[in-house]
Amino acid sequence: MPYVSTFFNGLALCFGLIVAIGSQNAHVLRMGLKREHVGLTVLACIVIDAALIGLGVAGVGTLVQSSPLLLGAARWGGAAFLLWYGLRSWRAVFASAALTVGPAAPRIGARQALASVVALSLLNPHVYLDTVVLLGAIGGNFAPPERPAFALGAMSASALWFCALGYGATRLSGLFARPAAWKWIDGITGTMMLALSASVAFGS
Template sequence: MVSAWLQGFGLGGGLIVAIGGQNAHVLRMGLQKQHVTLTVLVCIVGDVLLIAAGAAGMGALIADFPLLTRVARWAGAAFLTWYGIRAWRAAFGSDALNAEAARPALTWQQALLTVAALTWLNPHVYLDTVVLLGSVAAQQSGSARPWFALGAMSASVLWFSGIGFGARLLAPLFASPKAWSVLDMVIGVIMFALAATLVC
């Protein structure tokens, strides 16, 4: 049981640590100290549900519906492109010279919709959690499978809590407007790259 948990924790952690749209957004919200708890909770709940679905065999079901995968891929690419444009507008816009103006406050509804979209409209999330983790979970024995899933879920809880609530430790580095511009440029590049991988 412990070995299955460790395997799930290691694989889940390895997949989730890669810098992606969701991680970049959580980091940004943590640095801005905006709706951090809400953002982290949405990411964790989303991962837990998707990992549980994968461990229960949902990955094989999704593979049987290529149209669903195609629609999700294009919707995700469109959203990531929009998010990337928004980040670059903040980086190169006139407001980029003002540290406070470069960090517009979001309402909790806007924060919820944004993180939910980054979680549920990104096909990579489904590939990592439902399909990949699900396929490895399926190879576990019946009693070890829940422990494998719990290990992957634990990695998600630890990671999102760490980058969300730990981002404030990086706040001194982002005291200048230039640092925020660089962060927005990097986030924009990440979003455009992810969108390109979805449609190519």
């Protein structure tokens, strides 16, 4: 059945892209480790990815690529945001003690948690390159009747990955209650964000 094959093409391709370390994945992992608004964070990532994949397969990626203004705004705005996030993570390496889990842990509100994941998702140009541009271009090569199957496969991969990452991390929260372990997470996250910022700003 061609639609089944197209579905699994979208599933496999999206898995290959989404598993790579990025700001969105790091944030989901962090929220899972803290056991803080995990469901909201995971749901927001799934909805955002699904919307961008749908737009890409529908042909929006071609329009974005043809606008130097949009590409430039995404590039420099995203680089600035990733730089700020990386510096904030490194500051936490020297300021944080341990990850507190349980009723005594300081918690952020649902609105702040949602704003954080939306910003980390939509202000990172790599998200658009992976979903709107790359997946959109490949999905657009399929015959029009097969495109929904490709998009559904890619969306399914996103949903499976974020659920596994967010809820899987909750089982590791006890390990990261130790100060040294949490400082490692902050340091790795900060380094990764700074590297992504440089890649976005100065990459080809």
